[in-house]
Amino acid sequence: MKQFTSVHDVEDLESLVREALVLKQHPYAHESLGKHKTLGLIFLNPSLRTRLSTQKAAQSLGMNVMVMNMGQEGWALETQDGAIMNGTTVEHIKDAAAVMGQYCDVLGMRSFPKLQNVEEDYSEEILKKFIQYANVPFVSLESATRHPLQSLADLITITEHAPKGRRPKVVLTWAPHVKALPQAVPNSFAEWMCAADVDFVITHPEGYELDPQFTNGATITYNQQEALEGADFIYVKNWSTFQPNYGEVLTQDASWMLTNQHLTNTNNAKVMHCLPVRRNVELSDEILDGPNSLVVHEAANREFAAQAVLKRLLEGIQ
Numbered sequence: 383m384k385q386f387t388s389v390h391d392v393e394d395l396e397s398l399v400r401e402a403l404v405l406k407q408h409p410y411a412h413e414s415l416g417k418h419k420t421l422g423l424i425f426l427n428p429s430l431r432t433r434l435s436t437q438k439a440a441q442s443l444g445m446n447v448m449v450m451n452m453g454q455e456g457w458a459l460e461t462q463d464g465a466i467m468n469g470t471t472v473e474h475i476k477d478a479a480a481v482m483g484q485y486c487d488v489l490g491m492r493s494f495p496k497l498q499n500v501e502e503d504y505s506e507e508i509l510k511k512f513i514q515y516a517n518v519p520f521v522s523l524e525s526a527t528r529h530p531l532q533s534l535a536d537l538i539t540i541t542e543h544a545p546k547g548r549r550p551k552v553v554l555t556w557a558p559h560v561k562a563l564p565q566a567v568p569n570s571f572a573e574w575m576c577a578a579d580v581d582f583v584i585t586h587p588e589g590y591e592l593d594p595q596f597t598n599g600a601t602i603t604y605n606q607q608e609a610l611e612g613a614d615f616i617y618v619k620n621w622s623t624f625q626p627n628y629g630e631v632l633t634q635d636a637s638w639m640l641t642n643q644h645l646t647n648t649n650n651a652k653v654m655h656c657l658p659v660r661r662n663v664e665l666s667d668e669i670l671d672g673p674n675s676l677v678v679h680e681a682a683n684r685e686f687a688a689q690a691v692l693k694r695l696l697e698g699i700q
């Protein structure tokens with residue numbers, strides 16, 4: 383593997399999930415694979431899980447890790463080709479990426495969308511330029527439109543907890559939030575669930591339709607109660623609007639926040655969320671602190687998702 387930016391970079395999904403589950407049992411089985419190899423993690427935005435789980439995963443493979451909080455500690459980056467840099471930006475992404483590619487054998491970057499211009503965000507310009515100029519194997523730590531390490535951890539979690547002998551029903555439900563959030567997590571989750579062996583339903587209020595390039599193959603309904611019927615897994619996430627007005631909050635309707643009452647007609651559904659979560663806005667305390675919550679298991683699996691991906695990237699170098 384040369385890069386991990388979406389499900390399309392994975393040749394065999396099932397074997398990657400299996401590999402992650404084996405690594406979870408034997409995390410130090412490949413501790414010399416990354417010897418004398420350096421991973422650079424570049425954060426243009428905040429992170430807890432992605433930063434720590436990816437560092438730990440790399441260390442278990444014997445890699446050296448460098449983390450750069452670009453947003454706070456780096457120079458302000460210019461991304462426009464041909465820009466006359468007489469404003470606030472100090473260094474062009476071309477130069478910064480090329481230099482980091484000299485220091486690192488594998489690079490990862492987190493870059494959120496600005497949620498102002500749909501064409502700009504969905505072109506993934508920053509991600510593409512970074513990969514092009516760094517010119518080393520690359521892992522996305524969440525880009526403007528996708529969060530593939532999260533989706534892989536989610537699929538690992540579903541695989542571990544799935545009912546035996548039948549396809550699980552997985553429901554992605556929109557949840558309220560006070561801020562406009564990216565579509566990256568739901569886009570990515572939808573894309574991975576459409577590629578996995580599950581029955582997949584998406585439910586959200588009218589106006590929150592996701593880009594169909596990610597949801598093709600899913601059943602989509604505005605009726606949350608109907609969607610949740612018989613669910614084995616409920617994946618909770620807020621997102622802002624995609625179209626026609628990009629990056630907006632249309633409603634904060636609290637009836638969309640899952641409580642135990644919402645689980646009544648499910649198959650004793652397990653509840654998932656990528657975290658961080660706004661308690662009692664996106665998800666109720668009673669669910670998060672109750673027996674159906676998988677959120678901490680999911681976060682734990684981020685380590686083995688990252689380790690499986692880094693292992694494949696390292697194998698691509700050797």
Ligand code: AN0
Pocket residue numbers: 563564565566567656657658
């Ligand atoms: C981010 C998002 O929704 O994309 C990161 C999630 C992993 N969440 C927030 O900004 C709260």
Ligand code: CP
Pocket residue numbers: 428429430431432433524532656657658
């Ligand atoms: N789920 C997730 O990516 O968390 P962080 O933003 O804390 O990395």
